Amino acid sequence: MRVEVDLPGRVRADLTAEAGEVVVVIGPNGAGKSTLLQAIAGLAPGRVSVEGEEWTDLDVPQRRVGYVFQDQSLFPHLTALDNVTFGPRARGRSRAAAEAVARDWLERFGIADLADRRPRELSGGQAQRVAIARALATDPAVLLLDEPFSGLDVSVQMALRLELGRHLRDFPGIALLVTHDAIDALTLADRVLVLDAGQVAQVGPPAEVAAEPRTPHVARLVGLNLVEDGRDLMAFTPDAVVVSLAEPVGSSRLRWHGPIGTVAPHGDAVRLLVHAGPDLLADVTPAAATELGLVPGLEVWLSAKATAVSRYGARDRPGQGGR
Incomplete structure (x- = not known):
């Protein structure tokens, strides 16, 4: 699958990835990482093409995208179950079918017993599991994860990283994960994309990028001088x-x-x-x-x-x- 994004003066990226690949996006603050995800999702203006199909004029619901935000962005008035149900319902599935999908994803993440709780009643790790389940429940072609482990305790990060890794291995689409943590790139990525000043500076397997970094930011992430x-x-x-x-x-x-x-x-x-x-x-x-x-x-x-x-x-x- 080829994804092209062109936001004049902000981000220009061209990425080719195979179905099932996890692409970890890294780069310094202001490089355009979150903007790249927002553009693909339709939340930022600009030209977006996916597999030759123009997404530029498609509304957000028309794009087969699942999005996990840094702050979860769960609907505060809805239960965990209803948050996960929301996506399938918005794409036309019946209430019963959407709930069945939602309960299945909550079960997969080990939080089925929290289905009736609202976001304020969840811990940070529990809320992020709900957010990831909500994104995956829509059966997206592209899964976008914007620093999904930020703000969590280190032990919670490690546990969630392992859980997410298991689910991504079975995910048939392309996953783009923005992070500042080299551990994510080295443990979750099939490919690493480095953004610098809104443009692609390097793309390659994690080991290759770590061994031959091409930007100071990446070198510092992996503990090298450049x-x-x-x-x-x-x-x-x-x-x-x-x-x-x-x-x-x-x-x-x-x-x-x-x-x-x-x-x-x-x-x-x-x-x-x-x-x-x-x-x-x-x-x-x-x-x-x-x-x-x-x-x-x-x-x-x-x-x-x-x-x-x-x-x-x-x-x-x-x-x-x-x-």
Whole structure:
């Protein structure tokens, strides 16, 4: 299935995905992730084409789309059952048939006993399960999930992520999931789409995107440094960086210089953010941090062996589109 979205000056994306694929959409704030979903759903103006069919002039109910919002957006005056029933009813199914579908989805998510509760009587995780069930009950061709785990406790996020993953494996359409969490991309995605400044910067399998990130945002999500070097990109881990107060010597080393921005614990290490143009991360031992007197504002040198750096071509940059 091919999905094309063109919102002049805001978002331009062209994505091809197979039926049953989960596409996780990532990118910095303001990249256009939520706007992309809104356009596909008909909630934002712009040209939308799905599998060659123009959706631009279709009303929201005419689009085979299920939408899960960040804040659930459940109807506060309706019970959980009636919230899930709403979609099938709006698409012309009888009350009895719609209720049967709704009860089945509530059962699948383990919340059938909450059918008569209203949203204010549900926990965040329960409400999000109802919201996802409501979206799936419409038998959508495209399922849109806008940060479905945000605002939930970590334990609830993990449980819901596992549940959603099971249901997405059986979902016959295409699912687009917007997230800020690398865990979602690595555990749920068949393909990752990276948006940057409203355009597709990279598309590929999660492992490929994680190994060869093409934007600073993605590199930071997966814990890598990213440096542009002409037409190439260089990626390397923070623990491959050596920190010194004097300029390092040796032709085999890459080097940068700048002030420390932040110093913070990171597992067994101390992580530095250094404004070296670009910003770079470096991990040092607590003993080294103390010995060198590493504090915010201190000018330091960073270096890395060329053999510790992954170098690859800067293809699929913003503005070039992608598939």
